[in-house]
Amino acid sequence: MSEPVMSETVIKETKRKNPWAEVFRRLKKNRLAMIGLFVVIVLAFTAIFADFIAPYTYEEQDLMAAFESPSATHWFGTDEFGRDIFSRIVYGSRISLQVGFVAVSFSILIGGFLGALAGYYGGWIDNVIMRFMDVLFSVPQLLLAISVAASLGPGLFNLMIAVGISSVPQYARLVRASVLSIREQEFIEAARSVGAKDLKIIFRHILPNCMAPIIVQGTLGVAFAILTAAGLSFIGLGIQPPIPEWGAMLSGGREYIRDHAYMTMFPGLAIMITILALNFLGDGLRDALDPKLKN
Numbered sequence: 210m211s212e213p214v215m216s217e218t219v220i221k222e223t224k225r226k227n228p229w230a231e232v233f234r235r236l237k238k239n240r241l242a243m244i245g246l247f248v249v250i251v252l253a254f255t256a257i258f259a260d261f262i263a264p265y266t267y268e269e270q271d272l273m274a275a276f277e278s279p280s281a282t283h284w285f286g287t288d289e290f291g292r293d294i295f296s297r298i299v300y301g302s303r304i305s306l307q308v309g310f311v312a313v314s315f316s317i318l319i320g321g322f323l324g325a326l327a328g329y330y331g332g333w334i335d336n337v338i339m340r341f342m343d344v345l346f347s348v349p350q351l352l353l354a355i356s357v358a359a360s361l362g363p364g365l366f367n368l369m370i371a372v373g374i375s376s377v378p379q380y381a382r383l384v385r386a387s388v389l390s391i392r393e394q395e396f397i398e399a400a401r402s403v404g405a406k407d408l409k410i411i412f413r414h415i416l417p418n419c420m421a422p423i424i425v426q427g428t429l430g431v432a433f434a435i436l437t438a439a440g441l442s443f444i445g446l447g448i449q450p451p452i453p454e455w456g457a458m459l460s461g462g463r464e465y466i467r468d469h470a471y472m473t474m475f476p477g478l479a480i481m482i483t484i485l486a487l488n489f490l491g492d493g494l495r496d497a498l499d500p501k502l503k504n
Contacts, residue, residue: 235497242334242493248486253381256303263296263337267453276469281402288458289465297453298479303484304454308369308438309431315373317427320380321419325411327381328388339385342378350375354437358446368447372434387419428494432487439480453481 217265236242255262270290279286285294327338355376361367390396392415400410439456441447448454450461455476462472 232497239493242488245489263299265293265296267300268295268451286471298417301453305435309435312369312372312434313430316376320377323385324381324384328385345378425495429491432484
């Protein structure tokens with residue numbers, strides 16, 4: 210009578226767990242990471258439904274209400290053109306998140322592919338790709354983004370390209386290191402033995418096993434991309450008026466910082482909170498995806 214119970218217990222114990230469910234279970238134990246995740250979800254919700262959340266459009270002007278301090282009518286006050294700063298920050302979340310996620314996706318696609326080729330084939334292919342990455346690495350990342358943005362000109366698309374190109378080398382190195390540790394494992398040899406082509410092995414067997422470090426670096430990379438985009442817009446190489454962008458709003462408000470500090474305070478807080486939340490989430494994901502910390 211006890212055999213069915215024991216066999217059922219063995220089945221339950223040996224039943225394979227969903228690895229991503231395990232990651233989320235460990236992530237939930239990290240309070241700062243969950244706070245970061247909550248803030249990111251709120252920001253994404255704000256960006257998607259900005260038309261319904263913002264009380265005014267981002268370009269609506271009322272010169273009679275220029276430089277109005279924060280009040281019940283204008284929660285974050287108004288700028289020199291009488292535009293509602295809260296509404297502009299809400300709409301600006303679209304730009305910042307769009308630049309962050311698109312630029313990082315571009316970096317992961319290009320850098321990940323180049324790193325996978327370098328790590329899998331080795332030899333002269335590895336030397337050519339990684340020496341080129343070393344050349345890019347020799348230029349500070351922010352300076353490289355400024356150079357690319359200055360060459361392409363201002364604008365949303367050019368801003369995303371500039372930020373994306375500046376991050377390609379770090380993803381190439383990251384993926385290459387992961388591929389070097391995976392390419393000689395037994396399941397890769399088995400795939401080769403049945404005649405699988407190299408690109409199929411790279412995309413179907415190797416890259417999926419590199420996702421953990423890519424996800425962590427990508428989360429932290431979004432924070433840096435948003436910060437870089439804000440910096441480029443601050444010096445006039447990013448988003449152009451009247452489209453709201455947090456860095457450009459900081460740049461526009463610095464002339465009035467003595468008398469109307471709120472014009473720079475609220476965009477600065479938006480950048481700070483977003484970067485902090487993404488860093489909390491990235492650190493939490495790094496711990497949750499670390500196999501040494503399974504508990």
